[in-house]
Amino acid sequence: MRAKDIRERKGDDEPLTMLTAYDAPTAAVLEEAGVEMLLVGDSVGNLRLGYDSTIPVTVDQIASHTAAVARASDEAMVVADMPFLSFGADPDEAVEHAGRMLKEANADAVKIESGPHTVELTRRLTQLGVPVQAHLGLTPQHENETGLFRQGTEESAAKQILDLAHKHERAGAFSLVLEHVPANVARQVTEAISIPTIGIGAGPDCDGQVLTVDEVIGLSESAAPFSEVFGDVRGEMRSAVESYVAAVESGEFPADDHSHYEDDIDDLH
Template sequence: MRAKDIREKAGVDPITMLTAYDAPSASVVDEAGIDMVLVGDSVGNTRLGHDSTLPVTLEETLSRTAAVSRVVDDALVVADMPFLTFGVDEAQSIENCGRMLKEADADAVKLECGEHTVDLTRRLTQLGIPVQAHLGLTPQGENVTGLFRQGTDAEAARHIVDLAERHEEAGAFSLVLEHIPANLGRVITERLDIPTIGIGAGADCDGQVLVVDEVIGLSEGAAPFSKAFGDVRGEMERAVEEYKHAVESGEFPAEEHSHVEPELDDVY
């Protein structure tokens, strides 16, 4: 799967996208036939113990993206650029994004967008780095906007529509829309030729993306626009409790879990 393949699916086939942060989960996601795997900066909350995405570093993202890329055969691998690794200095931004393709074997990068990323998107695509734009709720801006639904009044909605059109013109191959009114998501999807990928943006987007931990039921809770399709956390708790009981009761390890070497009987 390449960026152009995703772009061509706009208005044709529903697009599926999930996050993955390691080789085992990425393998499962890819084998299920998911179109895109996002190595999200949400790894900060889901795997690294942070309260936000802001502390995630470039090196952590490079490492996680490389692990995912090693096992993904079909899906498009998108590296989510961490806070302040882009949009400050153009040359440094290009170098950081380029490293995701050169060193971590990503197929594209995702940028949390604003006025400052229009020209950067254009330059990256000119250099051969596919860009997925991200508008609406952008968690890296939580200290400015908060983690609330965006585009809820006419002025804010128009601004998001304008940025969406400008990023499409700049060369973005797709656009993530997060936590915006469903009717705004529909308008943007109708106006753009590139596919929109919704997360809390309604059913009219060309595709959907969720955090894999919430989908499989590994998180303790889920966002109001998400859904658990499994109960991995419950199964993990059951298995760990059974292991603890088996060790404490002497049931584990049993004879079949150990190896005896007869030649060692006379060592002592």
């Protein structure tokens, strides 16, 4: 699936589906289940790498995880999340970092936490052939400035989101993530622009939805208030590991079925 395919899904009766993926086995399962876009999010920092936030995640780390996801994906679009300070300072370096995700990690597109400072970068990248997914509302890379709170709750802030949505649309973004904004704001932005909106904590009226896979499958210890847990992978993992520990401690594992013997090698000492 390519950016053109996603753009053409604007206004479809069937919403787009997107989940985060950080490794090849997970990516394979998500694609088998019908997920259309796999986001290699900088959330890998706090969900896989043990960081307290997304801020420490590097370009190398995103590239490595993106390559793993891409190797396991045939049909789903793979979107690489550009990490903190990989863009916004030196425009040429930003282009190099984004281009690396396509050239080396085999991503289909990049996602950029957007603002007034990313409009020209979005235009330049799309002109160079790098599809860009914009991201407005709650932008975790700005948590030290804005905090992790719902955005667009005042009229002026909502108008700024709408204005930036139009600017990134005109700059060439093929879709727009709206995170943790009031549902009625997301609905108006969705109606106002010609590219698909992908909501996360933004209500039911977006053109698609995205969540972290850890929350969906029940791997996280907790879930965001706007999320939903659809399984209990954490519980299943704990149960399986507890059974393994008990089997080893009791001597039940490994049994003869798990062992191989050579009849001619019995007198080594």
